[in-house]
Amino acid sequence: MLSALGLGAVGIGTGTAFIFIAMIFLLFIGMPLGFLTGFVALASSVLWFDTTTIMQMVASRVTDFTSSYTFVAVPMFVLMATMLDKTGIARDLYNAMRVMAGRINGGVALQSMVVAVLLASMSGIIGGETVLLGMLALPQMLRLGYNKNLAIGSVVAGGALGTMVPPSIVLIIYGMTANVSIGDLFLASVPAALLLSGLYMLYIYVLCKLNPDYGPAMDQSELENLTKEDKKKILIDIAIPLAIAGWILGSIYGGIASVTESACVGVVGVMLAAWHRRELNRGIIFESLKHTMKTVGMIIWVGIGATMIIGVYNLMGGDKYIADMFMGLDAPPIFTILIMMAVLLVLGMFLDWIGVAMLTMPIFVPIITSLGFDPIWFGVLFCVNMQVSFLSPPFGPAAFYLKSVAPKGIELTDIFKSVWPFIIMQLIVLATILTFPEFVTGFL
Numbered sequence: 001m002l003s004a005l006g007l008g009a010v011g012i013g014t015g016t017a018f019i020f021i022a023m024i025f026l027l028f029i030g031m032p033l034g035f036l037t038g039f040v041a042l043a044s045s046v047l048w049f050d051t052t053t054i055m056q057m058v059a060s061r062v063t064d065f066t067s068s069y070t071f072v073a074v075p076m077f078v079l080m081a082t083m084l085d086k087t088g089i090a091r092d093l094y095n096a097m098r099v100m101a102g103r104i105n106g107g108v109a110l111q112s113m114v115v116a117v118l119l120a121s122m123s124g125i126i127g128g129e130t131v132l133l134g135m136l137a138l139p140q141m142l143r144l145g146y147n148k149n150l151a152i153g154s155v156v157a158g159g160a161l162g163t164m165v166p167p168s169i170v171l172i173i174y175g176m177t178a179n180v181s182i183g184d185l186f187l188a189s190v191p192a193a194l195l196l197s198g199l200y201m202l203y204i205y206v207l208c209k210l211n212p213d214y215g216p217a218m219d220q221s222e223l224e225n226l227t228k229e230d231k232k233k234i235l236i237d238i239a240i241p242l243a244i245a246g247w248i249l250g251s252i253y254g255g256i257a258s259v260t261e262s263a264c265v266g267v268v269g270v271m272l273a274a275w276h277r278r279e280l281n282r283g284i285i286f287e288s289l290k291h292t293m294k295t296v297g298m299i300i301w302v303g304i305g306a307t308m309i310i311g312v313y314n315l316m317g318g319d320k321y322i323a324d325m326f327m328g329l330d331a332p333p334i335f336t337i338l339i340m341m342a343v344l345l346v347l348g349m350f351l352d353w354i355g356v357a358m359l360t361m362p363i364f365v366p367i368i369t370s371l372g373f374d375p376i377w378f379g380v381l382f383c384v385n386m387q388v389s390f391l392s393p394p395f396g397p398a399a400f401y402l403k404s405v406a407p408k409g410i411e412l413t414d415i416f417k418s419v420w421p422f423i424i425m426q427l428i429v430l431a432t433i434l435t436f437p438e439f440v441t442g443f444l
Contacts, residue, residue: 012321037305041312075296076263082288087274096237106208106215109154112137116158120165121245130159130401147214149418157422160390160398164193174379177361188440199425244269333371348389377437391419
């Protein structure tokens with residue numbers, strides 16, 4: 001099996017160091033993660049193994065990944081989120097909620113969080129939500145005189161909630177890599193998502209209560225001048241997204257559709273709503289499909305690359321090497337979990353969540369189960385951990401999403417400075433779930 005170079009004889013420790021150093025080097029010279037992992041996998045296979053044998057194994061793993069029935073849910077949810085943005089359903093939901101919440105201090109920031117949760121329950125991704133809130137909520141809060149850091153932080157943190165609220169694509173990918181029930185993951189993530197969004201809203205409310213200048217209320221004259229038709233439109237604009245979210249989640253938990261099928265249900269729901277609003281046309285469908293293909297193409301390439309390198313590494317004995325290293329720790333099992341959380345936090349600062357999931361979960365999950373921990377519980381921990389990665393410097397993607405649409409004068413330094421209170425709240429939720437696992441598994 002070993003190549004003529006005989007490098008396999010030097011041991012798995014050297015192989016691990018080679019893979020790690022090669023990935024770090026290629027990452028910092030700018031190679032995309034999907035190509036990076038695939039390249040390192042091919043290089044490792046040539047150096048350590050007979051190329052023909054290893055290529056057969058890699059081809060088999062890639063085929064299994066790309067042909068997974070569950071994976072069909074990913075493009076459907078991405079398409080649904082894109083259509084929500086393109087048709088204006090999400091925009092009108094925000095405008096309707098703004099009117100309802102504008103009467104209190106911090107109301108626009110609070111309703112932005114509510115809208116973020118509602119959008120997350122329909123789409124499950126963060127990019128579109130962050131951009132949408134950045135285009136609608138941030139200028140509105142700055143115009144009303146909100147504290148800049150509060151306005152920026154609430155938009156970035158709220159936009160990232162799509163990873164926590166079912167149907168989260170993060171949970172779908174985790175369920176695929178960990179081979180656990182995605183429906184159970186969705187159910188377990190709800191208490192964590194509510195706790196996190198509730199902490200965000202409590203922080204905003206208390207801060208604006210103590211410092212009214214941080215979140216001034218809207219001008220009452222704007223609210224008093226609403227006509228009966230305006231009020232009717234507000235109710236419709238709120239009812240349509242609620243109906244779509246209820247349709248998706250109801251089809252899953254009512255046993256009518258699987259997670260994959262519910263994604264198609266959601267797309268149909270959005271298309272029917274757009275048709276009812278007279279916004280469904282060929283241009284919107286084409287643009288939505290084009291954006292979906294780009295996004296899913298990136299996910300597939302990252303998944304293929306990660307699948308290749310994990311397959312090669314496991315054949316080298318890497319899974320047993322890592323498992324023995326963790327199992328050999330002379331410490332309580334929870335210490336192993338804490339180390340894994342630290343590894344995920346560090347990786348999340350530099351890698352996209354898809355890469356983190358694909359690279360670590362095939363190794364971490366078997367260790368978790370062997371220690372007697374619930375992989376569903378660990379999946380929610382992973383999801384909260386990735387919340388931190390979306391906001392944390394230097395490469396927090398939510399910050400870059402917001403920067404792409406932020407008003408003039410707002411820099412990345414302003415965004416990263418504004419997210420720290422929300423990162424602290426994310427770590428509080430992470431610690432809560434670590435300490436009280438039944439908080440998320442008690443209803444399963």
